[in-house]
Amino acid sequence: MAKKEVSNDIITGKSVAPELKQLFALGMEYKNQQHDYPQAIACFQKIIAQEPDFMHPHYLLGLTYVDTQEWEKVIPCFERVNELVDDEGDAYFSIAYAYQKLGKHSEAIANFRQAEAIGLKDNQLSNLYYFWAISEKMMALQSVEPTFTKFEPALKRINQALALHQTAQFNLEKAQILFQMQIYYNALDLFKLVSKNPQTPKDDLIRANLGMAYCYTALDDYAKALKLIAQIVDETPELKPVIAQDSLLDNLRNHSGSAAGK
Numbered sequence: 001m002a003k004k005e006v007s008n009d010i011i012t013g014k015s016v017a018p019e020l021k022q023l024f025a026l027g028m029e030y031k032n033q034q035h036d037y038p039q040a041i042a043c044f045q046k047i048i049a050q051e052p053d054f055m056h057p058h059y060l061l062g063l064t065y066v067d068t069q070e071w072e073k074v075i076p077c078f079e080r081v082n083e084l085v086d087d088e089g090d091a092y093f094s095i096a097y098a099y100q101k102l103g104k105h106s107e108a109i110a111n112f113r114q115a116e117a118i119g120l121k122d123n124q125l126s127n128l129y130y131f132w133a134i135s136e137k138m139m140a141l142q143s144v145e146p147t148f149t150k151f152e153p154a155l156k157r158i159n160q161a162l163a164l165h166q167t168a169q170f171n172l173e174k175a176q177i178l179f180q181m182q183i184y185y186n187a188l189d190l191f192k193l194v195s196k197n198p199q200t201p202k203d204d205l206i207r208a209n210l211g212m213a214y215c216y217t218a219l220d221d222y223a224k225a226l227k228l229i230a231q232i233v234d235e236t237p238e239l240k241p242v243i244a245q246d247s248l249l250d251n252l253r254n255h256s257g258s259a260a261g262k
Contacts, residue, residue, distance in 0.1 A: 006053045006084070010051065010053050010054060011053055011054065011055045011084050011085065012055065012056075013054050013055075013056055016051055016054050017050075017051075020047050020050060020051055020054070023043050023046060023047055024043070024044075024047055024056065024057060024060075026043050027039075027040045027042075027043030027044045027047070027057070027060060028040075028060065030043060031060065031063070031064050031067070035067075037064050037067055037068050040060075040064050041061060041064055041065075044057040044058075044060055044061040044064065045061065048061070053084060055081055055084045055085060058077050058078070058080045058081050058084070059077070059078070059081050059088075059091065061077045062074050062077030062078045062081070062091075062094055063094070065077060066094065066097075066098070069101070071098040071099075071101045071102050072098075072102070074094060074095070074097075074098035075095050075098050075099070078091040078092070078094045078095045078098075079091075079095065082095075086118075087118060087119075088118070088121075089114070089115040089116070089117075089118030089119045089120045089121070090115070090120055090121055090122045090123050092111045092112075092114040092115035092118065093111070093112070093115040093120060093123050093128055095111045096108045096109070096110075096111035096112040096115060096131070096132075096135075097131060099111060100131060100134065100135050103138075105135040105136075105138045105139045105142075106139065108131075108132075108135040109132065109135050109136065109139065112128060112131065112132040112135065113132075115128055116128060116132075124164075124165070125164060126160075126161045126164035126165040126170070127161070129157045129158065129160040129161035129164070130157075130158065130161040130169065130170055130173060132157045133154045133155075133157035133158035133161060133173055133174075133177070134154075134173065136151075136153040136154035136156075136157055137151065137154040137173075137176070137177055137180070139153075139154075140153070140154055140180070141180070147180075147181060147182055148181055148182075151177055151180055151181045154177050155174070155177050155178075155181070158170060158173050158174045158177060159174070161173075162174065168194045168197065168199075168200045168201065168204040168208075169204065171190050171193060171194050172190075172191070172194055172204060172207050172208060172211065174190055175187045175188075175190035175191045175194070175208075175211055176211065178190065179211065179214060179215060179218075182218075184215045184218050184219050185215075185219075187211065187215050188212060188215040188216075188219075191208045191209075191211040191212045191215065192208075192212065194207075194208040195208040195209055195212065206232060206235075206236060206239070209228050209231065209232055210228070210232060210243075212224075212228055213225045213228040213229050213232070213249070213252075214248050214249070216228065217248070217249055217251050217252045218251070220251075220255075222251075222252055222255045222256070225249075225252050226252065226256065229243060229249070229252070
């Protein structure tokens with residue numbers, strides 16, 4: 001629905017000149033079929049220069065900048081969409097996602113909340129809650145509040161995501177939040193759940209096994225933690241230097257060093 005005194009036919013493109021409609025179709029082809037993002041961007045920008053109140057080129061330009069991961073450029077495109085119409089919750093979702101990628105989690109959360117209030121057409125609500133949980137978790141990690149209370153908003157959002165859709169990604173995120181809350185046994189159970197699922201993608205399986213190693217380290221079960229780390233390094237040698245610097249495994253390294261010295 002239009003928000004300003006502009007013809008709805010212009011905003012939706014109904015009364016836009018035929019040559020601009022053809023240019024829009026060409027930009028769509030460049031973006032979606034050919035993946036020629038510079039050409040797609042050029043098409044959408046030409047349309048916007050001639051018909052700035054035509055909403056769809058702003059939307060597609062924003063999505064193209066998502067494809068190219070130019071997060072700073074994503075935001076004004078979808079802000080312009082929201083200046084023109086009041087029912088595009090997906091535009092707020094895209095703004096929130098861009099802010100999250102830029103590490104601006106407070107801004108991300110505000111836009112996730114607005115997207116939820118308006119509703120989504122193109123994105124899954126479960127994904128909104130998943131990404132919202134990530135920003136809430138990052139905000140909690142930056143907070144000086146007590147450990148349990150500061151992660152409750154993140155836990156609420158990931159539970160909402162899981163209520164709609166059960167995925168390895170969502171369960172891993174919940175397990176990581178529980179780990180940060182120091183609820184180690186519950187986190188461990190979720191990491192195990194993901195690890196035992198034969199359909200879990202390889203990257204998620206590595207994350208699950210590493211999460212289990214974190215939990216075993218926190219629970220002082222160093223033998224199981226070491227076994228998992230050895231398995232991860234054996235299967236994915238390129239992770240060895242990353243794991244070697246991981247501060248969450250400091251207790252494991254200290255224990256191993258002490259045991260070696262005896």
